[in-house]
Amino acid sequence: MKLLKAIGVIVMLVGLAALVVMLNGGWQTAVSAAVAPQETQGGPPTITTTLVENGFSYPVDIANAGDNRLFVAQQGGLIRIIDANGDLLPTPFLNITDRVEDGGEQGLLGLVFHPNYTTNGYFYVNYTYCTTSSCPDFGSTPNLYTRISRFSVTADPNVADPSSELVLMEVQQPYGNHNGGDIDFGSDGYLYIGMGDGGSGGDPQNRAQNPAVLLGKMLRIDVDGGGDPPDCDSDGNYTIPPTNPFVNGSGGDCDEIWHTGLRNPWRFSFDRQTHDMFIGDVGQQNWEEVNFQPASSSGGENWGWRCYEGNHEYNTTGCQPPEAYDFPFFEYSHSLGIAVTGGFVYRGTDYPDLQGYYLFADYGNGRAWLSYPDGGGGWDTSTIGFLPSVTSPSAFGEGCDGELYVAHYSSSNGAIYKIGTTAVVTPIYGGGEEYNFLPLVLKGEETPFPVTPTATSTVTATATLTATVTATPTSTLTPTNTPTHTATPTNTATATHTPTSTATFTPTPTSEPPGCN
Ligand SMILES: [Ca+2]
Numbered sequence: 012m013k014l015l016k017a018i019g020v021i022v023m024l025v026g027l028a029a030l031v032v033m034l035n036g037g038w039q040t041a042v043s044a045a046v047a048p049q050e051t052q053g054g055p056p057t058i059t060t061t062l063v064e065n066g067f068s069y070p071v072d073i074a075n076a077g078d079n080r081l082f083v084a085q086q087g088g089l090i091r092i093i094d095a096n097g098d099l100l101p102t103p104f105l106n107i108t109d110r111v112e113d114g115g116e117q118g119l120l121g122l123v124f125h126p127n128y129t130t131n132g133y134f135y136v137n138y139t140y141c142t143t144s145s146c147p148d149f150g151s152t153p154n155l156y157t158r159i160s161r162f163s164v165t166a167d168p169n170v171a172d173p174s175s176e177l178v179l180m181e182v183q184q185p186y187g188n189h190n191g192g193d194i195d196f197g198s199d200g201y202l203y204i205g206m207g208d209g210g211s212g213g214d215p216q217n218r219a220q221n222p223a224v225l226l227g228k229m230l231r232i233d234v235d236g237g238g239d240p241p242d243c244d245s246d247g248n249y250t251i252p253p254t255n256p257f258v259n260g261s262g263g264d265c266d267e268i269w270h271t272g273l274r275n276p277w278r279f280s281f282d283r284q285t286h287d288m289f290i291g292d293v294g295q296q297n298w299e300e301v302n303f304q305p306a307s308s309s310g311g312e313n314w315g316w317r318c319y320e321g322n323h324e325y326n327t328t329g330c331q332p333p334e335a336y337d338f339p340f341f342e343y344s345h346s347l348g349i350a351v352t353g354g355f356v357y358r359g360t361d362y363p364d365l366q367g368y369y370l371f372a373d374y375g376n377g378r379a380w381l382s383y384p385d386g387g388g389g390w391d392t393s394t395i396g397f398l399p400s401v402t403s404p405s406a407f408g409e410g411c412d413g414e415l416y417v418a419h420y421s422s423s424n425g426a427i428y429k430i431g432t433t434a435v436v437t438p439i440y441g442g443g444e445e446y447n448f449l450p451l452v453l454k455g456e457e458t459p460f461p462v463t464p465t466a467t468s469t470v471t472a473t474a475t476l477t478a479t480v481t482a483t484p485t486s487t488l489t490p491t492n493t494p495t496h497t498a499t500p501t502n503t504a505t506a507t508h509t510p511t512s513t514a515t516f517t518p519t520p521t522s523e524p525p526g527c528n
């Protein structure tokens with residue numbers, strides 16, 4: 012419980028009157044079209060968690076590279092792989108413990124793969140770094156920085172090169188806490204970076220509302236070249252998307268800014284179907300909040316901190332009227348938790364009753380919520396109790412197929428669980444009409460991982476043909492020509508069925524969900 016613990020210790024007894032102050036107006040959150048849940052009559056589904064792997068040390072982020080592996084970032088500076096069989100590989104994908112400053116709210120905090128990772132091998136991390144050995148030092152010249160860096164994979168797809176680092180951005184941190192940490196690519200191809208307000212408590216230097224600094228913001232940068240040079244990190248290795256809302260050239264407002272008014276946006280995500288954005292912003296002392304930015308937005312939202320904590324006035328000195336700010340679609344008080352861990356909209360296929368729901372949780376106790384558009388421009392959000400087995404959910408993440416996972420934060424017993432619901436019909440493996448492609452074989456399921464035929468895998472194709480013919484003697488395969496792979500001497504199954512296998516069976520690759528290579 013070292014992450015974010017500073018939040019929990021700031022207990023200022025504010026009058027309970029604050030609990031009932033609600034702001035009308037400002038909830039102007041247009042809702043994109045969404046697929047209706049298939050089973051809503053009975054309310055939101057009951058969430059289950061199934062262990063995928065454990066033995067992690069402080070897991071803080073989960074990402075996929077467009078294939079059936081899961082990548083888990085550990086706070087100390089390792090990225091580890093859960094392979095397509097659901098096994099934790101012994102060798103880390105990346106080890107940058109030599110440069111990560113970790114502890115408290117510091118460390119390797121975020122991981123994302125380039126949208127074209129398959130061709131360029133680039134992935135990006137967000138971590139805290141000290142420029143001198145006595146670290147951290149928050150004197151007149153703080154030596155703690157947030158770094159956004161690019162790394163490259165090696166010829167071995169399960170091993171990255173720690174010497175391949177290209178530092179894209181460095182942001183000085185005046186205090187040890189509130190370092191944000193999440194990074195994600197939008198559907199626009201730009202990299203979004205959640206920056207905390209710099210730390211301490213109450214944003215003492217008012218950074219989140221100051222567009223001339225990068226702290227307390229959601230940033231949007233271009234990692235692929237083009238556009239204008241960096242603004243507020245002048246020696247950065249990135250460019251500015253020309254449509255960023257604060258673009259005004261060198262100096263003044265930071266051209267990197269996409270949103271202002273954030274306190275500590277620990278986890279945010281995009282709905283892979285609608286491209287809407289959800290930001291869990293960790294509160295100060297009374298309120299946790301979740302913010303919604305529709306995909307149609309051109310940026311510039313001001314989420315209110317430090318003028319507002321959730322929907323409640325925090326410190327309005329020098330602030331604008333409430334209409335000037337964008338308010339969360341959901342908030343909860345510290346009677347229910349201590350720090351929000353933003354989640355994801357479920358877009359997988361294994362659990363149809365969860366389709367279209369946004370799932371998030373409280374880091375401090377595992378209490379979870381499901382939100383769904385109410386059809387009138389707002390949201391219905393239901394508390395669904397606590398995530399089973401996961402008392403410290405530090406991050407949610409998606410598999411390439413949209414299935415959801417959650418990380419349980421622990422020093423030596425950190426774990427990754429797959430999110431599910433009780434209503435699902437267990438998919439049948441190894442053949443059958445309900446064949447269902449899963450990225451990971453969960454612990455306790457002994458059925459083998461199904462083979463995916465590919466156009467270039469002759470052996471695999473033969474194996475599939477044999478299996479199909481054996482299972483269905485009255486195969487509908489249409490004889491068209493003589494197969495080039497017939498009469499494999501060692502393949503008795505093929506030999507047995509020579510009369511019906513006089514067709515070339517062109518394997519059709521299994522239809523995989525969007526996002527999987
Ligand atoms: Ca900080």
Ligand SMILES: [Ca+2]
Nearest residue numbers: 260262264266
């Ligand atoms: Ca500027």
Ligand SMILES: [Ca+2]
Nearest residue numbers: 314315316321
């Ligand atoms: Ca806010």
